[in-house]
Amino acid sequence: MAARRGANLGKWLVSGPPLLYLVVFFAIPTLIMVLASFRTPGEFGGLAPLVEDGKLDLNLDSYARLLSDAVYVQIFIKSVWYALLTTLFCLLLAYPLSLLIAQSARRHRDLLLLLVILPFWSNFLIRVYAWMIILGPNAALARTVNSVLAWFGHEPVPLLFSSFAVLVCLVYVHLPFMVLPLYANLEKHDLALLDAAQDLGANAWQRFWRITFPLSLPGVYAGAALVFIPALGIFAIPDILGGPEDSLIGNVIKQQFLETRDWPFGSVLSIVLTVAALLLAGLAAWFGRRNLGARQTNA
Amino acid sequence: MRRRTVALWAAAVAGYAFLYIPLVIVVVYSFNNSRLNAEWVGFTLDWYDKLFHDQEMLEAAANSLGIALVVSAVSTVLGTMAGVAMYRYKTRLLSVLVLTPIAIPEILMGVSLLIFFVLLNFTPSVVTVALSHIAFCIGFVAIVVRARLAGMDESLTEAARDCGATPLQAFRYVTLPLIMPGVIAGALMAFTLSIDDFVITFFTSGAGTVTLPLQIYSMIKIAVTPEVNAVSTLLMLLTLALIVVASRLTPTLLRSD
Numbered sequence: 001m002a003a004r005r006g007a008n009l010g011k012w013l014v015s016g017p018p019l020l021y022l023v024v025f026f027a028i029p030t031l032i033m034v035l036a037s038f039r040t041p042g043e044f045g046g047l048a049p050l051v052e053d054g055k056l057d058l059n060l061d062s063y064a065r066l067l068s069d070a071v072y073v074q075i076f077i078k079s080v081w082y083a084l085l086t087t088l089f090c091l092l093l094a095y096p097l098s099l100l101i102a103q104s105a106r107r108h109r110d111l112l113l114l115l116v117i118l119p120f121w122s123n124f125l126i127r128v129y130a131w132m133i134i135l136g137p138n139a140a141l142a143r144t145v146n147s148v149l150a151w152f153g154h155e156p157v158p159l160l161f162s163s164f165a166v167l168v169c170l171v172y173v174h175l176p177f178m179v180l181p182l183y184a185n186l187e188k189h190d191l192a193l194l195d196a197a198q199d200l201g202a203n204a205w206q207r208f209w210r211i212t213f214p215l216s217l218p219g220v221y222a223g224a225a226l227v228f229i230p231a232l233g234i235f236a237i238p239d240i241l242g243g244p245e246d247s248l249i250g251n252v253i254k255q256q257f258l259e260t261r262d263w264p265f266g267s268v269l270s271i272v273l274t275v276a277a278l279l280l281a282g283l284a285a286w287f288g289r290r291n292l293g294a295r296q297t298n299a
Numbered sequence: 300m301r302r303r304t305v306a307l308w309a310a311a312v313a314g315y316a317f318l319y320i321p322l323v324i325v326v327v328y329s330f331n332n333s334r335l336n337a338e339w340v341g342f343t344l345d346w347y348d349k350l351f352h353d354q355e356m357l358e359a360a361a362n363s364l365g366i367a368l369v370v371s372a373v374s375t376v377l378g379t380m381a382g383v384a385m386y387r388y389k390t391r392l393l394s395v396l397v398l399t400p401i402a403i404p405e406i407l408m409g410v411s412l413l414i415f416f417v418l419l420n421f422t423p424s425v426v427t428v429a430l431s432h433i434a435f436c437i438g439f440v441a442i443v444v445r446a447r448l449a450g451m452d453e454s455l456t457e458a459a460r461d462c463g464a465t466p467l468q469a470f471r472y473v474t475l476p477l478i479m480p481g482v483i484a485g486a487l488m489a490f491t492l493s494i495d496d497f498v499i500t501f502f503t504s505g506a507g508t509v510t511l512p513l514q515i516y517s518m519i520k521i522a523v524t525p526e527v528n529a530v531s532t533l534l535m536l537l538t539l540a541l542i543v544v545a546s547r548l549t550p551t552l553l554r555s556d
Contacts, residue, residue, distance in 0.1 A: 010466050015384035015393050018377040018437055022396040025434040026408070029415035033407075036414055046417065093317065096310035103307075114546075119318045121538050123495045125515045126531040130321030132523055133328065138337035175318065233404030236497060240519060250406050257410050257502065266410060274407045 037062055037267035045261025062264040066272065072252065079249040080276070083231040086170040087178075090227050091220060093171065094178035098219075099212075101179075102186035113183060120176040128240050131169045135159040135241070165241040170231055177230070178223035185219025186212070218289070225281035232277045249273055322535065329528035336523055346529040356530060359514035362425055363494050366510065370432040371490040377433070378440025378489070379482050383474075385441060386448040398442075400435045408435060409502030416503060423505025431503045432493040439492060440485035447481025448474075480548040487545040491538055 038058040040048040050057060066072050101112045119127065134141055137158060146156040159165060189212065197207045235250030249269060256266030328336045332343035350356055381397050384390050400408055412431045421427055455477070459469040475482070497512040504513060511534060518527050 011384065011388045011390070014380050015388065015390050018381035018384070018441070019390075019393050019396065021377055022393075022400075022434065022437065025412070025415075025430055026396060026400055029411040030407070032418065033411040033414055093314055096307055097314040100307050100311040115315060116318065118539075118542070119322055121491065121495075121542055122322060122535045123512060123515070123531065123538070124497055125512050125519070126325060126535065127321065129515065129519050129523075129527060129531065130325045132519060133324055133336040133528075134321060136337060136523065138335055140337075172317070172321065175314075229402070229404060233406045235406060236516070240516075250404075253406055253410060254501075257413060263414060267414070270407050270410050274403050277404055278402070 033267045034271060036263050037271055039264050041262045041264050045263070047263050062262075062268040065265060066268055072269070075247065075249055075252055076272070076276075079232055079273075080280075082167065082170065082248060083228050085167060086174055086231040087224050087227045089167070089171045090175050090178040091223065093175060094182055094223065098179050098182035098186050101183050102189070109187070113179075116176050116179045124173065125236065127173055128169055128237055131165060131172065131241060132160060135165050135168075160241065161243045163242065163246050166238050166246050169237050169241050170234065173237070174227040174231055177226035181222035181226060182216065182219040185216050185222075189215055217287075221284040221287050225284040228284070229277040229281050232280075233273055325528050326532045326535070328525055329532045331525060331528075334524065336525060336528065346525040347533075349526050350529045350533075353526065355509065356511075356514055356526075359509040359511050362509060363511040366425055366429045366432065367490045367493040369429050370436055370493040371486050373429075374433045374436035374440055374489045375482060375486040378437045378485055379444050379478075381437055381441035382444030382448065382481075382485075383470075386445045397438045401438045401442075405435075405498040406502075409499045412499065413502040423503060424508055425504075427503045427505070428500050428508060428510065429493075431499050432489075432496060435496075435499065436489035436492055439488050440482075443485040443488060444478060444481045447478045451477050483548050484545040487541045487548075491541050494534075495538070 036047060038060065039050065040057055040059065040061065042048045048057060097116065101109055101116075104112060133139060136142065137160065142159045145159065149156060193211050193215075194207050197211055202210065233250050234248065235254050238246040238248050238251055239254075250273075253266055253269045253273070256262050256269060260266075324336075327339070329346055330342050330344070331339055332341040332345070333339075381393060385394050385397065408431070412427075412434075416423060416427050451474075456469050456474050459473045460466070464472065494510075495512065497516065500510055500513060501516070504510065509517075511530065515527055515530065518524065
């Protein structure tokens with residue numbers, strides 16, 4: 001009994017402090033925000049008093065506003081679209097890279113993988129800034145593109161402050177999130193399957209589409225979730241590289257909190273964003289697991 | 300087969316080029332003797348000289364370093380405790396609270412902490428920034444420490460207990476030395492995450508507090524100047540050094556398996 005109590009005491013002594021910290025600085029702020037989404041905005045920004053004339057002031061006004069205002073629904077759709085495109089392009093770039101690393105000699109793998117992760121550790125804003133330089137109007141790329149366009153008799157196009165700049169940078173920033181789970185999956189493949197397929201007469205393309213790719217789907221779904229969630233909530237990239245048309249949901253949230261100071265509406269947008277991100281990522285994870293399960297029962 | 304290998308290599312080289320060319324350009328232009336980041340004119344160290352005389356930038360750097368040191372120290376202690384607790388005991392609530400901040404969009408944590416601090420009448424400052432950073436760094440430290448614990452022989456701790464060590468002694472003299480590389484790697488990770496953080500800092504810092512990423516943000520919102528390249532280069536060097544140290548300490552940290 002005493003030992004049992006000792007173990008319990010130990011558990012609380014070890015888990016207590018981090019638990020307390022995360023309750024105070026993560027769980028409570030999140031709950032306050034959820035509550036704020038049902039409150040009325042204050043006259044000078046922030047929140048109106050919770051209790052007014054002895055009545056609790058909780059309502060669904062801000063949620064109704066989100067659904068009734070087409071602008072916000074459109075921005076949500078645009079954000080999901082950008083995040084999906086980012087996920088797709090990350091997948092297209094990451095697949096050959098991960099396949100190469102998984103197929104290279106064991107002693108090279110760690111280094112090749114490290115080379116993918118390393119840029120990810122440099123400051124996020126530096127990586128955004130790098131694209132400002134590359135796509136800048138005076139840089140070699142813009143001049144080349146525009147001289148080619150001029151040759152075809154086309155008006156010059158700005159590369160910077162455009163949807164193109166936003167998408168390129170979104171892909172650039174999130175690429176490692178796709179490579180890591182893909183590699184982790186591809187590395188575990190049983191190469192004997194490919195040999196067997198070859199013996200049965202499958203060509204390289206068939207071997208890829210009918211063996212490697214289906215087997216890698218759990219990795220694809222995991223990578224898609226890891227790219228999609230952060231890409232959906234981004235605000236700095238459209239802010240720095242985008243034009244006025246490229247405002248995404250993250251930018252609207254930032255605006256609600258720092259400029260308009262409509263906290264209830266900002267909270268609603270943040271909650272809907274998080275729920276959408278987690279729902280879509282959860283869906284991806286579920287697909288991945290179901291796929292894996294189906295394969296295992298077939299085998 | 301050969302043609303396929305060549306195609307794969309070509310695609311992968313393109314992938315690596317895509318990852319590295321932007322960063323190389325930032326570094327190269329930090330030594331460029333021209334205000335425009337467009338063409339190579341000649342070598343200079345002027346931008347670094349300018350950087351070291353930029354009072355705002357120096358203040359931002361001091362803030363960032365100070366915050367990162369405190370965040371790294373506190374989140375290493377709390378994160379190690381969380382990692383140990385998650386490994387040894389069934390702690391569902393703790394696991395959820397440790398892992399969710401990593402899984403949700405960063406902006407959610409930023410705005411919820413903003414509301415929280417304002418409602419509590421906390422004036423935004425380096426303190427609110429550090430408190431917020433600790434909240435998301437704990438999880439990263441906990442994951443590294445738990446991974447390290449999973450790779451160690453738990454019977455060693457039991458042996459120490461059988462030999463009469465108190466739980467604290469067993470932890471201090473057996474478990475802690477064994478998981479130390481993981482703990483140090485976690486500390487370095489927390490330091491890097493804190494010094495690099497932009498989104499959460501942006502919402503919790505208020506108008507008066509600058510950190511390096513905030514300073515870089517406000518500079519590039521106004522204009523592209525090679526001084527940003529210089530500070531970026533130094534920041535990349537610092538991060539690189541920390542990563543090298545961290546990977547030396549825990550060879551498995553950067554490994555996929």
